[in-house]
Amino acid sequence: MNFTRWSARLPGTQRRAAARAERMERADRAAAPQPVPAAAGSVPAARAETTPAAPPGPDDPVPSLAGLSVHDILGQVPALAVVVYGPDHRLAYVNDAYATLFGPRTPGTPAREALPELTELGLLPLMDQVLRSGRPRTVKSRRVKAEARTPATADTPTATESDTRHGYYTFTCSPIEVGPHEATQPGVLVFAADVTDQVEAAERLRASERRQREAAVTLQRSLLPQELEQPDDLRVAATYQPGGKDTAVGGDWYDVITLGAGRTALVIGDVMGRGVRAAAVMGQLRTAVRAYARLDLPPHEVLQLLDGLATEIDATQIATCVYAVHDPNEGRLVYASAGHLPILVRDPDGTVRRAAEPTGPPLGTGGWVHTSGTVPLGPGASAVLYTDGLVERRNEDIYEGVEALERAFAGATGSPQVMCDRLMRALGVTDEHDDDVAMLVLQHPARTGHDAELFHNAALELLGGIEAAPRARAFASGVLVSWRFPTELRDLGVLAASELVANSLQHGTPPMRLRLRRTDRRLIIEVTDGDDHLPRRRRAEPADEAGRGISIIATIASSWGSRRTPGGGKAVWCEFALPAGHT
Numbered sequence: 194m195n196f197t198r199w200s201a202r203l204p205g206t207q208r209r210a211a212a213r214a215e216r217m218e219r220a221d222r223a224a225a226p227q228p229v230p231a232a233a234g235s236v237p238a239a240r241a242e243t244t245p246a247a248p249p250g251p252d253d254p255v256p257s258l259a260g261l262s263v264h265d266i267l268g269q270v271p272a273l274a275v276v277v278y279g280p281d282h283r284l285a286y287v288n289d290a291y292a293t294l295f296g297p298r299t300p301g302t303p304a305r306e307a308l309p310e311l312t313e314l315g316l317l318p319l320m321d322q323v324l325r326s327g328r329p330r331t332v333k334s335r336r337v338k339a340e341a342r343t344p345a346t347a348d349t350p351t352a353t354e355s356d357t358r359h360g361y362y363t364f365t366c367s368p369i370e371v372g373p374h375e376a377t378q379p380g381v382l383v384f385a386a387d388v389t390d391q392v393e394a395a396e397r398l399r400a401s402e403r404r405q406r407e408a409a410v411t412l413q414r415s416l417l418p419q420e421l422e423q424p425d426d427l428r429v430a431a432t433y434q435p436g437g438k439d440t441a442v443g444g445d446w447y448d449v450i451t452l453g454a455g456r457t458a459l460v461i462g463d464v465m466g467r468g469v470r471a472a473a474v475m476g477q478l479r480t481a482v483r484a485y486a487r488l489d490l491p492p493h494e495v496l497q498l499l500d501g502l503a504t505e506i507d508a509t510q511i512a513t514c515v516y517a518v519h520d521p522n523e524g525r526l527v528y529a530s531a532g533h534l535p536i537l538v539r540d541p542d543g544t545v546r547r548a549a550e551p552t553g554p555p556l557g558t559g560g561w562v563h564t565s566g567t568v569p570l571g572p573g574a575s576a577v578l579y580t581d582g583l584v585e586r587r588n589e590d591i592y593e594g595v596e597a598l599e600r601a602f603a604g605a606t607g608s609p610q611v612m613c614d615r616l617m618r619a620l621g622v623t624d625e626h627d628d629d630v631a632m633l634v635l636q637h638p639a640r641t642g643h644d645a646e647l648f649h650n651a652a653l654e655l656l657g658g659i660e661a662a663p664r665a666r667a668f669a670s671g672v673l674v675s676w677r678f679p680t681e682l683r684d685l686g687v688l689a690a691s692e693l694v695a696n697s698l699q700h701g702t703p704p705m706r707l708r709l710r711r712t713d714r715r716l717i718i719e720v721t722d723g724d725d726h727l728p729r730r731r732r733a734e735p736a737d738e739a740g741r742g743i744s745i746i747a748t749i750a751s752s753w754g755s756r757r758t759p760g761g762g763k764a765v766w767c768e769f770a771l772p773a774g775h776t
Contacts, residue, residue, distance in 0.1 A: 272387065273362065275311075277304050278371040278380035282320055284308065285371055285380065294339045294358075310339065311383065320366050320381045329367040334392050337362050361392040405469065410435050412469060416476035422449045424457040425712035426521040426648070428636040430609030432617065436582070436628050444471035444512065445580045445631035446479050450486045453754045454717050454766040455521050455710055458486045461578040461633050462514035462533070465555070474510050478503065478556070482516065489756035492516045492529035493563040496553060500531065503557035511557035515578055519637070522650065522708070524571040527759075529563050531556045534581060534595065537602055541573030541639065545599045573639035575612070577602055582628035583620055594620070609634040647713040649676060655705035657698065665694040665707050669718070672709050678716070682769060685749050686716055689767050692742040693720040696728060696765065711771075715751070719766035727755045727763055 267274040267288045276286040282304035292298065298307050304320070305312055311320075314337070319330050337360050362385040371380035414433070421429055431447045444464025452458055460482050464471045481502050485495045495516050503512055515536060517528035528536060528548065532555035536548040546568070553563035570576055577598070584594025601619035605612045612634045622630055640648055651672045655661045669690035673683040690707060697705050701722030710717040730743045746753050750767035758764050 273383075273385035275308065275383040276369065276371060276380060277308075277320070277383070278378045280324070281305070282308075282317065282324075282381065291385075310337070314364070316364060316366065316383065319364075320383070323366045323368050323381050324379055327368045329365060331363065331365045333363045334361045334388055335364060336360075360387060360389040362386060363388050408469060412472045412476070416472065416479060417446055418448055422451050422457075424449070424451050424455075424519075425714050426455055426637065427457055427519060428609050428638060429459070429633065430613050431631070431633045432610075432613045433632075434617070434622060434624075434626065434630045436626055443467050443582070443629035444475035445582065445629040446475045447578070447631050447633045448479055448482060449633070450483055452486060452489055452518065453752055453768060454719050454764070455712065456489075457519045459517045459519065459526075459578060459633060459635060460486075460514065461580065461631060462512055462556075463580040463582075463629075463631070464510060464512040466510055470507075471510070474503075474506055474512070477506050478512060478514070482514075489754060491565055491757070491759070492518055492527055493552065493565040496529045496531050496556070496563045500553075500556045500559060500561070500563070504559050508557070511555045513551075513555045513581075517578070519570060519635070521637070522710070524569060524637075526568050526570045526576065527565055528568065529553065529565045531563065534579065534584065534591075536568060536576055536578055537595075537599060538568050538570060538574060538576045539602055543603050545603045547595070547599070570637050572637055575602075575609075575634065575636045577612075577616065577635075578633040580629065580631045582626065582630040583616075583622065583632055585628065609636055644713075647711070649711050650708070651710075652706055652708045655694065655697075655703075655707060657703055657705065661698055661705070662691060662694055666691050668707065669709060673716075676711055679772065682716065682772070685769060686718060689718050689746055689750060689769075690720075692745050693718060693765055693767070696720075696742045697722045700724065700726065700728065701763070714771055716769040716771065717766060718768075719764055721758060721762060721764045723762045725757050725761055725763050727757070728765060 264286075267276075267286070270288060271290055273291040273294065274286075274288040275284070275291055277283060278285050284298055284300050284302050284304060284307040286300070287295075287298050295310055304317060311317060314332075314335050316332070319332065323330050339358060339360075365384045365386075367382045367384065369380050369382045370377040372378050417433055418431075421431055423429065429449050431449070433445065433447070436443065444462075444466055446460075446462050446464075448458075448460040450458040450460070460479075462475070462478060462482075464475045464478070466474070478499060481499060482495065485498050490498075496514065499514065499516075503510065512531070513533040514531045515528060515533045517526045517536065519526050526536065526538070526548075530536075530548075530551040531553050532551050535550065537545055538548065539545045548568045549566045552566055553561050568576075579598070581591065584598050585591045586594055598616065598620060601616055602612075605615045605619075607615070613632055616632065616634075617630070651668075653665065653668045655665060666687055669687045670683065673686050678686065686709075690709070694705075694707060697720045701724040703723055705720065705722045708717075708719045708721070710719070728743050730747055743753070746767050751770045753765075753767040755763055755765045
């Protein structure tokens with residue numbers, strides 16, 4: 194085989210390797226001592242023989258490569274090299290690196306017998322293609338198992354087997370011509386570069402990324418509610434699914450917060466980012482939402498506070514969020530949206546309505562006054578809050594996904610958890626989905642029969658004056674008797690109603706209203722008036738004639754609280770847990 198016949202047809206990697214070997218051999222020949230002819234007056238011949246030749250000049254003729262053989266070149270290459278010829282790929286040559294790894298081979302034997310390792314790697318069909326097409330083919334990072342052999346030496350005339358090794362090689366099969374000029378045959382050069390270090394480095398990187406993702410997913414899940422609070426008047430369910438295994442976890446979250454007096458806050462949000470940092474920011478925002486919710490502020494004020502906090506946490510991170518409050522007495526959701534996707538509400542007849550567009554920009558942008566909106570949610574209605582991973586798809590407008598969710602939501606029935614599962618399937622969310630998905634489904638059930646008997650409302654308008662307190666006590670006593678409460682609970686309820694009304698008469702302004710509400714788990718007593726100064730519990734001195742009302746309420750009730758009402762005014766409420774088994 195002649196080097197000039199096939200070196201130009203090698204792929205770039207082999208061609209560069211062969212060129213390096215050629216340059217090394219040319220340098221060795223140039224550095225070797227050259228004989229110099231003897232002449233009169235010249236230095237002795239012995240001395241002349243040790244004088245190095247002058248380096249080649251720019252005008253010297255280029256050395257010919259015609260005399261170089263495959264053995265001269267591939268024998269010095271550390272990569273594996275095999276030359277085969279003919280339709281059954283008979284072996285013509287294996288270099289020392291190949292023989293060291295796999296052992297010596299017998300020339301002239303078909304590759305299926307002489308090179309079983311190539312057969313196991315599935316290279317013979319590839320070599321057939323190369324022979325037919327005359328074009329090189331490459332397969333990357335094939336795992337090779339071989340018995341590493343120590344080559345024969347003068348001390349050990351036969352090769353000895355060593356330990357079994359595993360490595361990864363990229364194989365390139367290139368067409369060549371084998372044989373003398375007058376009898377060449379088409380053949381294939383199989384050249385294998387060891388890429389074990391690169392493959393193992395890539396695997397270490399992937400393992401590191403998997404560990405980081407697992408840590409982020411664990412952090413994300415630990416920051417989400419481990420168990421949703423279940424309000425008296427709503428049925429709720431939520432689901433969270435991280436993106437596929439090749440996707441970094443995001444900052445999606447949801448929450449359900451019972452506010453007291455039968456009211457419930459529902460939250461969903463999405464931090465714009467991925468990885469542990471996004472999950473950590475999400476956790477801080479979720480904790481802040483729960484703290485702000487305890488203040489019982491209107492939704493837009495909660496988002497206003499969150500906006501400032503998000504900027505302080507990380508000015509480079511922004512987040513979208515919806516904060517909504519459900520009041521069963523009003524039959525609606527009051528919500529504020531910071532750049533988030535719209536809430537979807539389904540009426541009892543199956544009609545799906547979309548809440549108004551976001552009432553403010555995403556959290557962390559600053560400088561914006563958020564506002565609140567409302568959407569009806571009466572008995573028999575359902576609603577879904579969700580993050581963009583549920584509806585966003587590549588090459589599609591996101592509102593096409595929202596429309597698909599509307600269609601699926603219109604036909605979804607069953608419990609909230611069943612609806613979550615059906616919506617996920619309808620939107621094509623699988624374990625390999627390329628984005629995080631969080632979803633919160635709530636139902637305001639229409640109660641009938643015995644269930645309806647457990648939920649009642651009663652209200653009394655108070656006009657003020659000295660007769661207001663006795664009227665309130667009489668009204669509360671009659672209502673609690675009709676609801677068949679035990680005597681002890683009835684007396685506590687009448688006392689609480691009397692103290693709340695007395696507090697409102699002393700510190701509030703008309704209009705005033707006393708409302709009693711019972712659920713299957715608690716009795717709620719609430720008084721509203723037109724003054725927006727919230728009461729606070731204080732220590733009354735022995736000589737004080739007033740100031741003990743709220744302390745009495747805090748002592749006898751399971752919980753109490755106050756809030757400002759839309760349009761001005763306030764509401765002060767307390768709750769009593771019903772005895773176990775009471776219906």
